[in-house]
Amino acid sequence: MIVRVVPAASPVRDAIRRRMALAWAAALAFGAGACSLAGYAAAKLPAPAPFEELAYYPSGQALQPATLGHAESAADLAWLRAVQYYGEHRQTDLRFTQMQHVFEVLSALSPSFESPCIFGAFGLAQEGRDFPAAEQLMLHSLERRPRSGRLAFELGFLYFVRPGGRDLRKAAEYFELASRLPGSPASAARFAAASRQNAGDLRMAYQLWSEVRANSPNRYLRELAEREIDKIAEAIATGRAEIAVRRMGTPAVIIR
């Protein structure tokens, strides 16, 4: 049986309630003051330069022991800050002087965290207009994860859309590598074949398209491969490479 007890009037409880109400009122007043000051400080004081602390560390390797086994979490936090860094400079001066270092640190902290490296590399190559830095970043990442089909594919794609001039041969090399590694997209083999073809390596392209025709589970890809094989065969037979080789446009970066 639950006994419902209605407390009798008690001056002691009333006094306690009054003191509690006073304390709550004081807390609200002080809290409002603190919030106002915090907002004023945020507006008035210079914002700290983002990502300075990560830029201080010589390398991700040096930082890793300091994370005490929490390198993955540290990498996650670093990624959040890296995104802010990118965003701030994307919206202001488009100067990403620390970006390579920042993403190198990230990659060293957590080699399996591939998305940031890919993001960083493309950011460097395009908005940052620093293709060599982007290339280095991806190569180092791939060195740390040599069995990653995704990284290999993205590196190939980096060459494929290189601003100012595609490097189709290098692209094809990495697309081919990706097609042999786990984790790459299904279109890696096709990209490899198309890149070889448009780079003018027709015999190699013929081989690659044959593999696609033989192995692809996708009917449309097999039909596409068939058509390209016919084109290449004709180009080789007639000695007119332009039948098979398509002139691709030059990639450019337009920032709005």
Place this chain on the structure above:
Amino acid sequence: MIALLVAQNTFREVVRDRVLMGLVIGGLVLLAVTRIASPLAMGEGLRLTVDLGLSSISWLGLLVVLTVGTALVSKEIDRRTIFNLLSRPLPRPFYLFGKWLGLTVALATVAAILGSVLWLVVALLGHGHYAGSIAEAVYLATLELAVINSLAVMFSALSTPLLSALYTLGFFLGGQWCGDLRRLASHCPDGLKVMLESAANVLPNLPLFNMRTLAAAGELTSWTHLGLASAYAALYCACVLSLAAAAFESRDFK
């Protein structure tokens, strides 16, 4: 004032607990390590010493708050030493304020000792002009510890030491992201913006107390910054301790 008696007693307890001694020794060891490792820093040895020296004050201070501060009140309740105090003409809010003040003064003392040693080391390296920036950084670090300590005391009055430590640590970590929350809020739609700004207001604005980057370069901050940080720390601590007092007022001690 009666709260000062409680503060004095708390300070005495913390000092005799050898916690502070451990803190000072830890800080000094770290400073020594930075000097030993400085040749590896390729010319940035001074920056390494100042940076790590200032960081050690914050980290060691945080450690003390999480181990001692979060048990400050709950330990007295568990061990029933609080009966001897609250049965005297000591209002409960004054008791909480005294506990907070005692530990804050202890932390300020350690920060001052370690800051002084750091300046001495830096001065011996020929950079005595770092005094101002180190003093400012230590002062702000002390304010930061005072703010976290107020949270620790509040949680200690309401919960067990373990939970208090977890909550305090959570607020500390969240507080480090205050600035980012505000920046994120400015890019968000209205509903989310209000939520994020509210979260940023509830969390302690700890980046306000961080001038380690400036200090590492020997630079001073503005008087506006120091004034704002001091006022904010005072208001935030007052708010938290008032909340603690409100909850503590109705607590029964069986």
Place this chain on the structure above:
Amino acid sequence: MPEPNTVKPPRSDRQPLAGERSIPGHARRGVDPAAGPAVSIRGLTKSYRHPWTQKVTRGLEPLTLDVHRGEVFGYLGPNGAGKTTTLKILTGLLKPTGGTAMILGEPIERVSSRARIGFLPEQPYFYDSLNGLEYLEFVARLSGMPGRDATRAARAWLAKVGLGERERQVLRKYSKGMLQRLGLAAAMVHEPELLILDEPMSGLDPFGRRDVRDLILEQRERGTTVLFSSHILPDVEALCDRVAILLEGKLERVATVGDLIDGTAPVVEVHVEGARVFEIPPRLAPVIERSDAGGSTALRLREPERLQELLGWLLSERIAVNSVTPVRPSLEQLFMAAAERSAFQAQSERRPA
């Protein structure tokens, strides 16, 4: 609301103990009868609600009680009766569910009501890292004594409770008895007008208990009101002017010790040779309680006026009488009887109609 018992406490003509030291400046406090009771409780209740089941348990039924100024008042009850609950409500450690109380004319909800009381909690705990002098100075100053006075009083009280030579020893090295004495000193260091002691004899050896008794009596001589709880009845009997018996949160009775004992019927105990087998005659059997132990039989006659009748019968049966002793029931026996009555009553109330 029922009026409390208004019996005035008797004064004792106690002589100072041999070797007893007095605290300089500790004059005897005058007791002004017009000043009102030291403690005045009206309808005080305390209930506890379980946070999960919401079941309510009554810790204290409506309690109405006065403790007169200058008396030693014993607060009796078994464990869990509500004694500590009452004392903690008076000292601000627990908040009552209902009712009011005044201490020396001030309502207990005011923090200032605690300025003139000294409280000794049950099994007191102290700060391990402080020494005796530091601790007493601290609590004396918390109770409003200025710094120098606090130090002087702390030293004097440490000496008085036999800890004078250990004033610099840290409290973690104190024995249980030493801690209890320190707790008493802490309760008295600021010369309170009202002492509230929760089980002050708890855990003490006979010497320690004697010292505490002497301290309490000395305080009474000084005019200090003493309210203490205990379940050690011989001590209560020896010290108290009045006694309240609390059972299962309810106040059973308040009276002087003398009234409690005088109010009960005396008994005569007759010891006879137990070697012989005999039967008590039917006319005497209802008023006699027989207990056989070894070679002796004890006959407790509940109606002493029929002693002659019993002796006559024993003589006629040639049963040898070893002794005839009038027995006054002790407080312990009264207490046990009251407890049994209360338990029986509670059981009847719980039995379904």
